Structures are given as C-alpha cells and as structure tokens.
Amino acid sequence: MKVFARRAVCAGSIIGALALAGSGLASAHVSVSAPGATxxxxxxxxFRVPTESDTAGTTALTVTLPGLRSARTEPMPGWHSAVTKDPGSALATSVTWTADPGVEVGPGQFGEFRVSAGPLPDAASVDFPATQTYSDGAVVEWDQQPAPDGTEPEHPVPSLTLEPASAQGGHAHGGQSGSAATDAESGGSTASDSDSGDDAVARWLGGAGLVLGALALALAIGNTIRRRS
Structure with missing residues (x-):
C-alpha cells in the first residue's frame, strides 16, 4: 500500500512538472493586452515580451499597427521609440522600441511596452504582428496564425479581442463616450450645465427662506413687546 502511495505521489509530481513546463512554454510568447478594449x-x-534565448537579450521590438489615427508610446528608461506613419494617410502603421547600448531584456526576463492608440478597428479581434530582435542578431517574427484544427503555432501573432461599441452609439475616447466627448469639444450643454442651474435654484430658494425666517422672527419679537407693554 505504501509503495502504491509513493508511486502515485511520484506520478503526480511528474505530471505537475510537465504541466508547469507546458504552461511556461505557452506563456513565453509575445502577447498584447488591453482589458475592456472596444x-x-x-x-x-x-505588449509583453519575454526573452526566450538563454544567451542573448531582447534589444528591439517592432509592432505592426492596423493603420491607426493616433499612437503615443510610454517613455521607458533606456529605450527610445519611433512611430512610423503612412505618408499618404498619416495613419500609424508600426511602432519600434530600440534599447540604448548596454540595455536589454535579459535571458529569463520579460519587458512590457505600452502604446496609447486608436481608434481600434470595428472587428471582433485585431492582430499585431511583432518582430523581436536579440543582441546576438537573431530575429523572431511573431506573425503565425493558429492551424485549422486550433493548434497553436510556434510563433503566434499577438491578437486582441475587442468588445462591441456601446449600444449608445459612442466609441470610447479618453474615458468618455463619443457623444460626451463631442459635447465637451463643441461647448455644448452637458450634465455640469444642468447641475449649475440646479445649484442656482437651490441658492435662490435658500435665500428666500432666510428672508422669510427673519420676517417671522421680527413679528414674533414685536408681539412679545406689545404683550409686555
């Protein structure tokens, strides 16, 4: 019985190790995330970029963009970035991060590269093919699509799932709906205007109440004086 228990524990450990190894390999891919993207x-x-090499570090990353009107990168110490735009349409088509001399995402490490961009396509998902360059000159293209049977390729393309735009018809822009952003930019009426009107009415009513209260107090004092005299 004890032998059986030891074998079961050993088998479980091996299975767990294989599962962890498999998950580690699956996670060692260039990926993109933007929770709640619409x-x-x-x-x-x-863009999360792991260094898969055991001997070289990541020194550059280029991400292809689907022709976006805006693309602004986040400053990163030791790295500089450049956004490439189409000369005709002026839409952003790619962004490249390059490490300064002596800077890299070393073996066993990962880096995160951020860009504020939009408007995103009106599609269920959008791909961002990426090119990862190593300090030894090796280049990895992350641009492969899943196989017809759903099998993940060796270098899958970073892909982002997009939620439908709100039913109110406005696209998110800086945390505002399209209609709210339009009102703010055009100087149109907003909820703050309504609040200001409500505050004015409240102040007028409050002032009137104070006047009436003062009159009532004066009448009460007058009646008291008359009764004493």
Whole structure:
C-alpha cells in the first residue's frame, strides 16, 4: 500500500512538472493586452515580451499597427521609440522600441511596452504582428496564425479581442463616450450645465427662506413687546 502511495505521489509530481513546463512554454510568447478594449475605442495596449534565448537579450521590438489615427508610446528608461506613419494617410502603421547600448531584456526576463492608440478597428479581434530582435542578431517574427484544427503555432501573432461599441452609439475616447466627448469639444450643454442651474435654484430658494425666517422672527419679537407693554 505504501509503495502504491509513493508511486502515485511520484506520478503526480511528474505530471505537475510537465504541466508547469507546458504552461511556461505557452506563456513565453509575445502577447498584447488591453482589458475592456472596444471596437472603435482608444486604448492603452501593453505588449509583453519575454526573452526566450538563454544567451542573448531582447534589444528591439517592432509592432505592426492596423493603420491607426493616433499612437503615443510610454517613455521607458533606456529605450527610445519611433512611430512610423503612412505618408499618404498619416495613419500609424508600426511602432519600434530600440534599447540604448548596454540595455536589454535579459535571458529569463520579460519587458512590457505600452502604446496609447486608436481608434481600434470595428472587428471582433485585431492582430499585431511583432518582430523581436536579440543582441546576438537573431530575429523572431511573431506573425503565425493558429492551424485549422486550433493548434497553436510556434510563433503566434499577438491578437486582441475587442468588445462591441456601446449600444449608445459612442466609441470610447479618453474615458468618455463619443457623444460626451463631442459635447465637451463643441461647448455644448452637458450634465455640469444642468447641475449649475440646479445649484442656482437651490441658492435662490435658500435665500428666500432666510428672508422669510427673519420676517417671522421680527413679528414674533414685536408681539412679545406689545404683550409686555
């Protein structure tokens, strides 16, 4: 019985180790995330880049963008970035981060590269093919699509799932709906204007109440004086 228990524990450990190894390999991919990203919205895209090499570090990353009107990178110490735009449409088509001399994402490490971009396509998902360059000159293209049977390729393309735009018809832009952003930019009426009107009415009523209260107090004092005299 004890032998059986030891064998079961050993088998479980081996299975657990294999599962962890498999998950580690699966996670060692260039990926993109933007929780709550919506179709037509402006989002902060985070590209997580692990260094898979045991001997070289990541020194550059280029991400292809689907022709976006806006693309602004987050400053990173030791790295500089450049956004490439189409000369005709002026839409952002790619962004490249390059490490300064002596700077890299070393073996066993990962880096996160962020860009605020939009509006995102009106599609269920959007791909961001990426090129990862190592300090030894090796280049890895992350641009492969899943196989027809769903099998993950060796270098899958970073892909982001997009939620439908709100039913109110506005795309997210800087945390505001499209209609709210339009009102703010055009100087149109907003909820703050309504609140200001309500405050004015409240102040008028409050002042009137004070006047009436003062009159009532004066009448009461007059009646008291008359009764004493």
């Amino acid at each position: 179709q037509g919205g402006y989002e902060v895209l985070t």
